[in-house]
Amino acid sequence: MKYFFLVAFLLLSLSSKAQNDRFIFGFFPEASLSYKISEKYSITHKIESQNGLFDSNNLNEEFEYEQTLTDLQTFIGRRLSPFVKVDVGYQYRIEEGENTHRTIQQVSILQRESFYRIGHRIRIDETFFQDAPLLFRARYRIKGQVPLQGLSLDPGENYLTVSNELIYMIQSTEDDLENRLTAALGFYFDDKNKLEVGFDYRTDDYLVDNRFRHRLWFKFGYYKTL
Amino acid sequence: MIRIITTLFVLFGIAFGYTQEKNEVEKRVKKSEVHEQAKEWLNDAYENKRKVKWYYQTDGKKEVFEAKLKHDKHLHSVEFSLDGNVRNIEILIDENELAPKVREVITNFLETNYAKFSISKIQIQYTGDGDDLEDVIDEDEFENITIKYEIEYYGKSESEDELWEALFNAEGVLIEKRVVNLRATDNLDY
Numbered sequence: 001m002k003y004f005f006l007v008a009f010l011l012l013s014l015s016s017k018a019q020n021d022r023f024i025f026g027f028f029p030e031a032s033l034s035y036k037i038s039e040k041y042s043i044t045h046k047i048e049s050q051n052g053l054f055d056s057n058n059l060n061e062e063f064e065y066e067q068t069l070t071d072l073q074t075f076i077g078r079r080l081s082p083f084v085k086v087d088v089g090y091q092y093r094i095e096e097g098e099n100t101h102r103t104i105q106q107v108s109i110l111q112r113e114s115f116y117r118i119g120h121r122i123r124i125d126e127t128f129f130q131d132a133p134l135l136f137r138a139r140y141r142i143k144g145q146v147p148l149q150g151l152s153l154d155p156g157e158n159y160l161t162v163s164n165e166l167i168y169m170i171q172s173t174e175d176d177l178e179n180r181l182t183a184a185l186g187f188y189f190d191d192k193n194k195l196e197v198g199f200d201y202r203t204d205d206y207l208v209d210n211r212f213r214h215r216l217w218f219k220f221g222y223y224k225t226l
Numbered sequence: 227m228i229r230i231i232t233t234l235f236v237l238f239g240i241a242f243g244y245t246q247e248k249n250e251v252e253k254r255v256k257k258s259e260v261h262e263q264a265k266e267w268l269n270d271a272y273e274n275k276r277k278v279k280w281y282y283q284t285d286g287k288k289e290v291f292e293a294k295l296k297h298d299k300h301l302h303s304v305e306f307s308l309d310g311n312v313r314n315i316e317i318l319i320d321e322n323e324l325a326p327k328v329r330e331v332i333t334n335f336l337e338t339n340y341a342k343f344s345i346s347k348i349q350i351q352y353t354g355d356g357d358d359l360e361d362v363i364d365e366d367e368f369e370n371i372t373i374k375y376e377i378e379y380y381g382k383s384e385s386e387d388e389l390w391e392a393l394f395n396a397e398g399v400l401i402e403k404r405v406v407n408l409r410a411t412d413n414l415d416y
Contacts, residue, residue, distance in 0.1 A: 034412045044415075044416055073416075082387070082388060085415060108411065108414065112408075119415065150253040150254050151252060151281070153409065186413070191409055194412075196413060
């Protein structure tokens with residue numbers, strides 16, 4: 001645990017050097033619940049919430065709790081083979097100002113190696129706003145999972161997971177890039193219960209002049225399958 | 227802040243409330259935990275190979291030690307009973323290293339049963355007495371040795387679409403097969 005805060009502190013001090021950059025730090029709990037409705041089809045519900053604790057845009061630079069947003073997602077997935085799954089999903093975002101709707105389409109591909117596995121996720125999503133044009137995003141995520149005891153992951157053991165996601169977004173004529181790098185320690189209680197605790201480091205506004213944003217989330221996600 | 231803490235507690239509560247029976251275990255062990263006899267056999271057969279990784283494995287009933295090492299550019303897994311007796315040797319090979327006749331029989335089986343298939347892993351398995359198994363490694367002799375092939379493959383037919391683990395005999399004829407259950411991918415997909 002002390003390492004987490006050490007990393008957070010290091011990134012905080014790094015960001016204070018770049019004066020123009022905006023830095024946000026906070027908690028990001030998430031939980032997902034998946035269950036099969038037939039041989040091929042499954043449903044997944046997910047809830048996630050971003051809770052800011054620090055924002056360099058605040059003048060006094062003090063820790064200040066603020067619930068930024070909460071997402072409620074539901075997906076219907078169809079398994080095309082043991083390694084390929086397609087999903088369509090819907091997200092309702094609760095946020096100060098305006099709650100938004102988002103539609104999601106994704107393909108996920110499982111790559112199995114001798115002792116680790118890699119998940120590839122290709123996703124597109126469309127976000128609808130009341131008074132703003134449609135936001136379209138195309139994203140690719142690669143996530144690796146390695147057991148920490150032995151060569152296979154058994155119930156009660158831990159694993160390490162690292163992922164990176166690149167997101168291209170376009171709204172009307174403006175476009176931008178976002179990157180999300182995560183590293184987490186996973187607790188594999190059994191195949192129906194997993195907990196991942198780690199950091200999610202997000203950078204965006206790459207294509208916007210004089211504005212670059214870092215966001216570091218302390219993330220804990222619970223994955224439950226029925 | 228209170229909400230975060232509550233969420234945390236709920237999540238951890240769900241997690242630890244779940245104490246499932248632990249059946250399959252595979253873990254790395256120190257060389258010193260392994261029976262002397264097993265280490266001696268390995269040293270004799272593989273002539274003091276240095277880079278050996280030891281594992282303990284159980285499926286809930288059978289308990290074994292397994293040594294993993296590289297030999298002649300192949301990954302060898304040698305299985306021992308807890309009292310140090312060698313049970314079998316499994317060697318990871320490529321599809322093109324199968325004897326042409328065996329390969330033909332296996333390919334024929336796959337083509338007959340599946341519209342689509344792909345082999346992901348082949349292990350040649352040697353079973354026999356300690357001395358005979360030692361001869362396989364250091365003399366390249368196969369007297370009194372049972373040869374089997376353990377093959378993991380993906381096979382899709384009209385009724386089945388699964389990943390399989392199958393055992394074939396020395397001639398390439400299927401002995402048994404079982405479905406390999408892949409772990410849930412929810413943490414990779416969402």
